[in-house]
Amino acid sequence: MASSRDRQRKLARAKFDRQLARRAEKERRRRRLSAGVGIALAVLLIAAGGAWIGGAFDGEESTETTAGDICLWTPQNTTSNPDLKDVGTPPTKDLPETGTETMTVTTNQGAPIVTSLDVGSAPCAAASMTYLAGKKFFDNTDCHEITTEGALRCGDPSGTGNGGPTYSFYDENVPTAPEPSPSASAAADKTVHYPKGTVALIGNPPGTNGSQFLIFLKDFAPAQPQYSIIGQVTGGQDTLDKIAKITTGENATGDKVTPKEKITIQSLTVGGTASAAPSAGAQS
Template identity: 55%
Template sequence: MASSRDRQRKLARAKLDRQMARRAASARRKRQVRAGIGSAVALLLIVLGSFWALGGFDNEPTDDTATSEVCTWSSQDAQANTSLKDVGVPPTTNPPTTGTQPMTITTNQGAPVTVDLDLVAAPCAGASFAHLAGKAFFDNTKCHEITAEGAVRCGDPTGTGQGGPAYTFFSENVPNAPAPDPSATPSTSATPATDASASPSASAPPGTAPQYPAGTVALIGNPPGANGSQFLIFFKDFTTAEPRYPVIGKVTAGLDVIKKVGAAETMDNGSGELTKPKTDVVIQSLTVGEPASGDPTAVPSAATPSAAPSGSPTVAGQP
């Protein structure tokens, strides 16, 4: 029979074995936790490294339409063409694109003519006129032509139809061609016109609004689509089969002055055409004010925007 001492030794041994087992189990758990943490950290480093290698931490450019390039100015060589005047170019970004902008034309013919530039349909034209006006580009220049379409042509410092700034820009707001009149029947006896300038206008179907109603302000490019500083102020309604003048605004006051100029006597412009005003029409100053916020429809739109300018034959008095 085992002695009391032997039983105590066995109990102590069993207790020690249990303690050792618990300690071993605890150590295994700690090793497992540390191993798991190490694996997780290693995996995270691998993921982050791959993300960095693929450019994941690079700053992506934001799609900011407010700073996108909206207007494109095509430079012209003012040294090769002495009719051009280099006054720099307007900004290419952030032109005002809402509401209207007031433009005031003071001439030697009477009260100032005020115009609302349409910044919705023609923001780049508005930016260009604001830039040129800020350079006094139009001051003391002449409106050199009364066109066959019924408009006063201005904006050329040389008075020849060849002048402008040392840049051009695209057409933004060219009207659509008139819809054909379904009641009209072609004449078999009519002789086709050989010179489109002899009859620049085309009759629109009854009830159709003119593309260029009296008071419309439009650009005239040389060639069409290469716009600069020259512009037309229509003193009577005009519709054409092939519109090419981008509409930029509307006269809000002083149209009677433009009509008076349009009715004045003309003389030979140097090329055999009676289009030059006999009495000089001088723009004493042209200023462009701050854009006016508000509903852009406050300015009647004389044209439906066109993606590209329409070409057409040369009209009377245009180089």
């Protein structure tokens, strides 16, 4: 379970990033305004803009976290990334920090995939998945990749790999790679950090998690782990084994990761009971 000190550092960093984002937006507005005015007015605006950027007029929150905050969500701009989908943000307080929660992913490929979310190790990830599921963010979206690492990649409504909600949050439960031993063989150093059935978040770039997640279809032993583990598959392994056999073709960048058969999330829920398996006609 993440320590309270680590979480406070992440909260402070998230708030600081929010400040930087607001200041960057103010600077863009200032530049657009300055471009259309006379020299004299531009001089005044530049002087005022310097004070503005310096924070003289900022009414921003401090980097000190508010008592009771468990998670903070860093805003993402739809202007710079039109693939984002605005469904608001989860709460920051009164979130579960212990135990597990059931996540059920019903696809067109067979029986529902049931996952145990590790709330204790990744409370913000669990809170985000719960919130987005409540907004039906994942429903009727395609899993757009079977990665070269052997994982099913889902959670991007745009199907581009760039999509997600209009907020991000930091890693919580990334495995730590062991220090290499001079006497150990290369094979001995291949620690499986992501066993088959592991559910993890994938950020773009790493560390800026949103809605995209991986379900590992086989063991993965990276030299440097970078994905936050949020849970483990507890049911529906036959469905995942079926998905693992789907062949892939090249995407726009030439990577052979695009499934040649549609893998559609019909619904994703957190809590409650697992959905019934879709009918045979829905699996085509």
